[in-house]
Amino acid sequence: MNRLAEAIAGQGGKRALILSTPHQKAEAERIAASLGPLAAGLFHDATMHTPVDVTERAMAAYNAAAADCVVAIGGGSTIGLGKAIAYRNDAPQIVVATTYAGSEVTPILGQTENGQKTTVRGPGILPEVVIYDPELTLGLPVNISVSSGLNAMAHAVEGLYAQDRNPISSMMAVEGLRALKQALPQIVNSPRDIEPRSEALYGSWLCGTVLGAVGMALHHKLCHTLGGSFDLSHAETHAVILPHSAAYNAEAAADALKPAADLFGGSLGGGLYDFAASIGAPLALRDLGMKAADLDRAAELAAQNPYWNPRPIEREAIRALLQSAWEGARPR
Template identity: 45%
Template structure:
């Protein structure tokens, strides 16, 4: 056994109903006096409530999916104008992503308060979209200094969005099994994250107003993101980044649709990890386990239903092959990826 594993420096607070107290403690620990709160319109009331005890000088609500460059530039200008010394993001992946876009050029610290299971808060990965192309990268400046997890804040997330967001988290687990820096430690995190999500997401669907399932799902989402942060971005995420940037598809739902097809494609090349993932999903094979979970959760099935045009399949496949990371368990060819994307567009059963 030989590997190099990097654990990212970050403090995690996990306590339901304690977001406001956690934020006060984390902002004080940074010695910050001028807070910029980033939260979209849907999270405004929630953000106002949990940041009431902070020295807020600016509240920023201009949040857009996939972080268009012009949106990032406006947020950076606002941070400079208000001379802020810390960013507090309250929301899902788009909100965290905008905070990262500001931190990327300013070096401002981020305290992230997730309200979904996106996982961006636990990674040093940033993304910006310009001219229908999404560019991603990794930079230690964008890793939030602290995460304040409060499962009670996810109670308002509708079941349909909870399912998509949770399957997005599961995609972090799956991609971590074969990503460029996959190692036994991040694989262990990924397997435990998958198990927690397999248990938690059906509880969220069955009892959306109960905290227990939300806590389990949030715990799984963090583990999956921590694994992904170490392992790097594999084939699945490259496909979804291309599709999201090219066709402006909803982020979490795109991951939910594409994931079963990438797993079925790569599983034969990672037999040991596949067996462990199958056990975590409580099924004879990982592909079967994911299919059962998707059926149970009524997960979205096709890219067509998300608004992707059929004429974009070939162009997307070619872009994926160009962006795909080295070392994938199976050869990545235009024909193979075209078939995979077409199957996901049609909503075919990957089994």
């Protein structure tokens, strides 16, 4: 963590506000102690989907500590809080990323207020410095490792068929998928082994970079709707939906998706489903708390505000996709 002190100083920082979730409070305190006076305060209430009221409390903590930068230690929830602060006051952000969601390398901030999740993009949102330390991920629970790894893979799969893709983003997407396909089963078998942890962070960096570089489509829109309006857990929702969104687009984007289909074998949707099942990922929306009665409204919301997707967004087909995902059926 010597690199962290260097990174703070490199941003001209003298007083960092350290951010974490309640779950990672002890880790954040340990890191804050190692920073000495560079750590001006700690805010450990980061939470999923970046609620604006939490950001307002964190802004008050930032001002009370007379901080001049933020250090986010954690996954997408904590990183989202750092981005939300920077969006409001332009604070330099240093991120120590500890999951595979990839938010640390995107200029995208999702926030929720009054049950609505909105997304903003902007250069000031992109963290200035990212530190990957696989030691800090050895304790990432296996189930979160699996679902956040599949969340990263979803960025890559959608990046492959993005309208504004380029040869470099596609190369990064395929390499990210390869790395995570290799690392996740090894993490499941041996969570404290540093090699696959390191490989997974590499894959996550690649997939996150793709997310930051090109546009996303059906998969991210569906997960955004399910997370924002039905309060489903972010990474697990991505894990359940990925095989189904890939199957929905498999034919329309067959050429672009071929490298992914080659990696996972057979039909991409079925191959991704089998991979997810083999690493113990959640497979059904009903297991995440989604109610059958809400599927119609979810399909309605996901088909609203038309957006580009390789295959047209048809309400009935989306409703069928959601039904399969709710039941946990294997897509063909």
